[in-house]
Amino acid sequence: MARTGRPKAELILSDAERAALEGWVRRRSTPQAWALRCRIILACATGASNKDVATQLGSTPHAVGRWRKRFVEHRIAGLGDMPRPGGPRTVTDEQVAAVVKRTLESTPKNATHWSTRAMAQEMGLSQSTVSRIWRAFGLQPHRTETFKLSTDPYFIDKVHDVVGLYLDPPERALVFCVDEKSQIQALDRSQPVLPMMPGVPQRLTHDYVRAGTTTLFAALEVATGKVIGSLHRRHRAEEFKKFLIKLDQEIPADLDVHLVLDNYATHKTPAIKTWLVAHPRFHLHFTPTGSSWLNLVERWFAELTNKRIRRGVHKSVQALEKDIRTWIATWNTDPKPYVWTKTADEILERLASYLNRIPDSED
CATH class of the missing domain: 3.30.420.10 (Ribonuclease H-like superfamily/Ribonuclease H)
Known part of the structure; x- marks a missing residue:
């Protein structure tokens, strides 16, 4: 029986694009939203359907289809956030990535964790901007959780x-x-x-x-x-x-x-x-x-x-x-x-x- 429904856009990666996407997935400091988009594109490049990719990565077929289409049209640039109505952005993607990287990979000299005020002073941004970035990427340096890995040989x-x-x-x-x-x-x-x-x-x-x-x-x-x-x-x-x-x-x-x-x-x-x-x-x-x-x-x-x-x-x-x-x-x-x-x-x-x-x- 022939498959019904809207045909998915064909997606073929160049060697450079595949290397870039795999590098972002492996890097610990990559924002989770961006890493998920990279994983979606890598999975789509294998020929899998939107539904199969969504099941594999815990996303939805609609989201997979959206990122597939945007990548086909704009390549890697299409994985970024599209312009929205309102005033021009005052914080660049590079500044956002720098805040996320600094939060994940360093601590301040005089404390065990970053505060919005300390990070804002360190990065030259406003405290509210740092707070928004942290909320967007689910970063909460003030919180800790406990865990214990079993060492039982059985x-x-x-x-x-x-x-x-x-x-x-x-x-x-x-x-x-x-x-x-x-x-x-x-x-x-x-x-x-x-x-x-x-x-x-x-x-x-x-x-x-x-x-x-x-x-x-x-x-x-x-x-x-x-x-x-x-x-x-x-x-x-x-x-x-x-x-x-x-x-x-x-x-x-x-x-x-x-x-x-x-x-x-x-x-x-x-x-x-x-x-x-x-x-x-x-x-x-x-x-x-x-x-x-x-x-x-x-x-x-x-x-x-x-x-x-x-x-x-x-x-x-x-x-x-x-x-x-x-x-x-x-x-x-x-x-x-x-x-x-x-x-x-x-x-x-x-x-x-x-x-x-x-x-x-x-x-």
Whole structure:
């Protein structure tokens, strides 16, 4: 059957054009918008359709078609922003590129990061101009985010194992995500909490009185979102064994039990291994070291912290534990499972792409 629709413009690159486009894609300081346009043209030059290129690069067929057409008509110059109505530009493309490069590749002498005022003084531009450039390219030097790359030698195998449980659980078995939230503090404010009023948020004193700690052992059932919890004052293998016994009692005896958990030492003691040998329906699946994001119960712990613990006021450990038990019971009346969507291959592919962008990642 003949293809229908508007025919795409034929795109053929010269050796010089291909070298220039590939150079911009490889350069770290290239603005992301410009790098994406270069990738679109390189992909189109392979003969791929606009739809295929859009799927490959996370764009839209309309955008791919626009940049294809502009390149065919104007070559590389067509990838730049077209003139717009209004006064003439006072900041050149070279100045914009210089600001972006300086932001990405350097720091000021007297600070750890650039501010709009410091960059404006450095580049001879106005503070508002620097601010607009940063917004246009998504640059936020004042912000940082944390990350941790796992050094587990079995990282790939463990990712496939755990994600496989989420996406394709075994028959006649239940999958639970298990972890401990240790050292939960019962905190009482040093002065009464002032309630929220129109125009005034709730106010708490910055200091508090510690009344003790407790540890929550929790197992999140992946399929339903229900949680089995157990509170203990200490966090040892002995308490973890008691929690396993509780799971054994509450889970139907005709079902296998697969537990996703981290590499904490209390999960691997001789006493635990002996108990597991005596209960062969229990199967442990360990997440890679430094990869708590693979354990879905961590997401549930975050909800517990945000909705009950962080702003809670508890005069005793008993009051804290009562609140936690009540919250778990309420959660289980209307549980909401966390649905895992990424395959192991997608996770590993994205990680590989990230590692290619940072120096010395091969070490």
